[in-house]
Amino acid sequence: MATKKYVAKYRLLKETYEGITGKGISDITWYRTVASLKQYFSLSIESEKAISIVETYAGMKRKCPAFSFRTSDFNSRWQAFKHFYDGQFVQYTGQQFLVALADYLKINLDDVPRSTRYYWFSQAGLSFNALHTYHCKDLALVAFVAAKWAINRRPQPMKSATTEVLTLAL
Numbered sequence: 001m002a003t004k005k006y007v008a009k010y011r012l013l014k015e016t017y018e019g020i021t022g023k024g025i026s027d028i029t030w031y032r033t034v035a036s037l038k039q040y041f042s043l044s045i046e047s048e049k050a051i052s053i054v055e056t057y058a059g060m061k062r063k064c065p066a067f068s069f070r071t072s073d074f075n076s077r078w079q080a081f082k083h084f085y086d087g088q089f090v091q092y093t094g095q096q097f098l099v100a101l102a103d104y105l106k107i108n109l110d111d112v113p114r115s116t117r118y119y120w121f122s123q124a125g126l127s128f129n130a131l132h133t134y135h136c137k138d139l140a141l142v143a144f145v146a147a148k149w150a151i152n153r154r155p156q157p158m159k160s161a162t163t164e165v166l167t168l169a170l
Contacts, residue, residue: 009045010034013054020058033057036069040078063125064141066148073151080104080147085140094121095130097139104143105150112149120146 002010014030025033037043041053060067068074083104092100098117102109121128124141 006045009050013045013050016051016054017058020055021062033069040069060141064123064145066123067141067144073148076151077144077147081140081144084136084143087136090136091133092136092139093130094128094132094134097134097142098130101139101143101146105147107150107153111153116149120149 013034014025017030017033018024034043034045037053037057041057043050043053071077080101084101098109098112102112118128120142123145124138126134126138126142
């Protein structure tokens with residue numbers, strides 16, 4: 001049974017999220033979001049860091065609405081996000097970041113259209129400039145968006161056909 005203190009903090013976190021994103025969230029969606037925050041961000045409702053975690057997540061959600069725990073490729077995208085987010089004091093120029101990102105995602109940077117690079121940055125609320133210096137935490141959302149592009153470009157496994165299908169094909 002939840003205590004009054006727990007319920008009050010739970011509501012405060014929901015109101016904080018809604019205030020930052022500028023949108024309401026249904027109770028069931030908030031319940032699922034909290035479950036995901038517990039899984040990926042180690043959220044504990046009554047902890048002192050709870051507000052900070054919710055503010056961080058809401059800020060990411062506001063900048064990049066595609067930031068969702070419910071996509072099938074979330075874990076791969078999350079790993080790319082964490083790779084760059086955890087480099088807390090590292091700074092990159094735009095060009096250095098693209099090279100590091102291409103290396104991490106195992107993609108050829110020459111295969112990425114110029115407009116796609118700008119799109120990745122815009123989806124993270126940033127403007128791309130090859131010479132501008134960015135903080136790693138800001139670039140983590142760019143990596144999250146770019147990871148989806150990289151995942152979609154990877155060759156898909158071939159489905160094996162049964163002998164009956166192969167016979168029909170002949």
